Amino acid sequence: MKWNVLESKDIFSENWLKLRKDKCMLPDGRIMDPYYVIEVPSWTNMVIITKDEKIVLVKQYRHASGEITLELPGGLLEKGETPKISAIREMQEETGYVSNEIEFLSQVLSNPALHNNTAYFFLARNAEKMVATHFDPFEDLQLETYTKEELKQLLNEGKIQHGVQVGAIYQAMLRLNWMSW
Numbered sequence: 001m002k003w004n005v006l007e008s009k010d011i012f013s014e015n016w017l018k019l020r021k022d023k024c025m026l027p028d029g030r031i032m033d034p035y036y037v038i039e040v041p042s043w044t045n046m047v048i049i050t051k052d053e054k055i056v057l058v059k060q061y062r063h064a065s066g067e068i069t070l071e072l073p074g075g076l077l078e079k080g081e082t083p084k085i086s087a088i089r090e091m092q093e094e095t096g097y098v099s100n101e102i103e104f105l106s107q108v109l110s111n112p113a114l115h116n117n118t119a120y121f122f123l124a125r126n127a128e129k130m131v132a133t134h135f136d137p138f139e140d141l142q143l144e145t146y147t148k149e150e151l152k153q154l155l156n157e158g159k160i161q162h163g164v165q166v167g168a169i170y171q172a173m174l175r176l177n178w179m180s181w
Helices: 083-095 148-156 163-175
Strands: 004-014 017-025 031-039 043-050 054-062 067-071 074-076 101-109 118-129 142-147
Touching: 043 083, 043 163, 054 083, 074 083, 083 101, 083 118, 101 163, 118 163, 142 148, 148 163
Parallel strands: 043 118
Antiparallel strands: 004 017, 017 031, 043 054, 043 074, 054 067, 054 142, 101 118
């Protein structure tokens, strides 16, 4: 049952981050005050599979965790952009890969208890490196490719830490018949 928002107040808003404080009435009449919501933009990621059946990942430093992570290429959904166009743009900007075989994988709520955004995932097959990369001003990415066996090893060893992306990687592996039951 949905909650009824009685009051909503912006606490903080800067660039792409907004913090909101809500006062809510639960279906049984109880009042939840405050309930904080972190408003952040939705984003897209692309699972890129090359013509020689390797997955393309990016290695980058993530300041919030203080870790260098291995992730799917992707980024924020820009205003007026469809998720598919965003994923294709991010694939080309971050990796230089191009594909004519793009399919939707899934959309998930990144952390529905706290965040209001959605993550969209796409699969690109038979991708080829054809264009120059074009990183955002503060992106410092290293491109890496892995065979399906190496990808399975990375997953088994917990080397891919972006929790929302792990699910999409497994979805892609199922779609590609890279996993057996």
